[in-house]
Amino acid sequence: MKITKIEVQKNNPERYNIFTDQAGREAFTTGVDEAVLVQWDLKKGKELTEKELELLIEDDHERKAWNRALHYLSSVMRTEKEVYDHLIEKEFTEASAAKAVEKAKEYKFLNDREFAKAYVRTKINTTDKGPKVIRMDLEKKGVSEKHVSEAMKALTDELALDRAVAAAEKKGRQKKGESAGSVKQRLLQMLLRKGYDHETASAAVKEADFAPSEEDEWNSVLVQGEKAYRKWGNKLEGRALEQKIKEYLYRKQFPMEQIQRFIDEKREESEDGNGKKVQPDEQA
Structure with a gap:
């Protein structure tokens, strides 16, 4: 077949439309990159066999893959797999994608x-x-x-611990109604999710400086204790109510001495209709 016309594509001046004579009529045959046009010395009047046209289209497909790879690499560093997967996602053949990756490595655009x-x-x-x-x-x-x-190797054990401590201190501010024990457990789980091993996470939680003041801790006990009292105060009384409140606060990881302090203060409340009185232990 003979090339009858070559024209620049309207939307991409670096690509050209190739027309050939097909059964006496001029017809669009394929589009090619400028580099392929030069490589194949394409010009009006040149004869192409079916095999040559097939190889030409294959070269253009590889050129498209290469251009797409360059565009993908233009913003940030990528890995070989990322570039290959991107080209496959864009429906390039495995062969074209692999050649583009190898070419990028040769030009030092890719280095895992x-x-x-x-x-x-x-x-x-x-x-x-x-x-x-x-x-x-x-x-x-x-x-x-x-x-x-x-x-x-750049992330040494010492550096990992320092970063874990910093992360724990950043997120370690005690929330209203939260015990110090709950804070530590929350931070431990957070560090594990972030990818620190258990040994490093545990050491970081111990080392981190986020200990609440006694006043903050007591205020948290009051918040949770009153919450428990409202929940069970109308259902239970005496020893049963006391035990339920203790269990609730203990699950919240408050210190036992502060739990007992809350119970003791509730015992001292006058029975003026503000709530059910928690009864003392027989041994108290």
């Missing part, structure tokens, strides 16, 4: 080893994620175990 190092540094400086989550993120991005382990 350097990506892993930069990723770990960024997470250390901008987030409070723990080692487990950072490692898992890199593995999901397709970085090899070798490169992941090398990059993770």
Whole structure:
């Protein structure tokens, strides 16, 4: 078939429409990138076989994949897997995607080893994620175990502990009605979710400076104690009510001495209709 016309595409000046003579009539045959146009020396009057046209279209498809890869890499660093998966998602063939990835590696646009190092540094400086989550993120991005382990050396055990302590102190402010024990348990679970191992998380919670004042702790006991009293005060009385309130406050991880203080103060209330009086223990 003979090329009868070549024209620049209206929406993309770097691509060209190729027309050929088909059964005596001029017809659009394919579009090609400017680089493919030059590579194949395409011009009006040139003859192309069916096989040549097939190879030309294949080269153009690979060129499209390459251009798409460059665009995807233009904003942030990516891994080999991320680029490959992106091209497959954009419906490029596996062969074209693989060639684009290899070409990007040759041009030093892709380097999983350097990506892993930069990723770990960024997470250390901008987030409070723990080692487990950072490692898992890199593995999901397709970085090899070798490169992941090398990059993770930047996050030493000492640094991980310091970051865990900082995260705990940031989130450790006691909420109204929350016991110190509940705060510690909440922070421990938070650190575990963020990717710190149990040993580091536990040490961080112990080291973190967020201990509430005695007044804050007592106010929390009052909030939760009154809540329990309102809930069961009309259903129970005496020893049964006392035991129910104790169990409730104990589950909230308040110190037993403060729980008993609340019970004692309730005992001292006058029976003036404000609520049911909690009866003292026989041994009290």
